[in-house]
Amino acid sequence: MGREIENLLDILNFYKALGFKELPSGFINSILKDRESCDMTHQEAIFESIDSLNDRIKKCFNCPLSKSRTNPVCGEGDNSVGLMFIGEAPGVEEDKIGRPFVGEAGKLLTNLIEKMGFKRENVYITNTVKCHPPGNREPTKEEISMCFDYLKKEIELIAPKVIMTLGKVATYALKNMEGKINDLSISKIRGKVFFYKNIPVIPTFHPAYLLRNRKDKWLTWEDAQEAMRRLK
Numbered sequence: 001m002g003r004e005i006e007n008l009l010d011i012l013n014f015y016k017a018l019g020f021k022e023l024p025s026g027f028i029n030s031i032l033k034d035r036e037s038c039d040m041t042h043q044e045a046i047f048e049s050i051d052s053l054n055d056r057i058k059k060c061f062n063c064p065l066s067k068s069r070t071n072p073v074c075g076e077g078d079n080s081v082g083l084m085f086i087g088e089a090p091g092v093e094e095d096k097i098g099r100p101f102v103g104e105a106g107k108l109l110t111n112l113i114e115k116m117g118f119k120r121e122n123v124y125i126t127n128t129v130k131c132h133p134p135g136n137r138e139p140t141k142e143e144i145s146m147c148f149d150y151l152k153k154e155i156e157l158i159a160p161k162v163i164m165t166l167g168k169v170a171t172y173a174l175k176n177m178e179g180k181i182n183d184l185s186i187s188k189i190r191g192k193v194f195f196y197k198n199i200p201v202i203p204t205f206h207p208a209y210l211l212r213n214r215k216d217k218w219l220t221w222e223d224a225q226e227a228m229r230r231l232k
């Protein structure tokens with residue numbers, strides 16, 4: 001039996017011993033309030049830096065993807081450029097070594113970053129969900145929403161000037177998960193800048209898509225140029 005339930009039973013037995021047949025009014029509310037403020041303090045303590053956020057992600061079992069992963073994959077890089085890339089979810093290679101964008105798609109992303117005139121280590125790269133979905137499938141809306149607090153806090157801590165979302169999953173997450181994910185077409189929304197908490201977000205193609213559709217690299221380059229303009 002969990003410690004908190006044991007404590008609650010002690011309190012209930014105490015009231016029973018005093019002859020109460022019902023709980024005093026406000027009892028449940030006061031417990032919920034204490035619990036809320038306790039959780040908030042806990043969250044703030046946990047998420048005060050990227051390192052502590054990453055420690056938390058590494059121990060996270062909040063959603064079913066914790067069962068299919070080998071390694072949770074945290075974001076990496078710094079914010080000297082002010083640019084953040086957000087992908088979908090770790091792939092097979094990323095899952096193996098626990099770093100984002102390390103496979104062929106990662107090489108393509110690194111090329112793009114260098115073509116923009118930056119070093120990979122000076123931009124921040126992360127994923128919408130931090131654990132590899134089985135069979136490389138798309139994360140579900142529930143999984144995205146269960147992992148979203150981490151991404152939200154990452155954006156807050158990194159405070160980028162510009163975000164580029166790579167593919168529809170990241171775009172969907174930052175667009176408040178409006179509607180169904182399958183209704184979103186990255187071809188239709190790429191290049192259309194929107195704002196997440198006053199930060200310009202530029203949706204573009206995922207590098208894995210570009211590996212299969214090389215002709216669309218030029219559209220991604222247009223989106224990258226828009227990001228560069230906004231960074232200036």
Ligand code: SF4
Nearest residue numbers: 060063066130131147
């Ligand atoms: S995907 Fe996110 S919420 Fe799910 S287990 Fe991994 S870190 Fe936790």
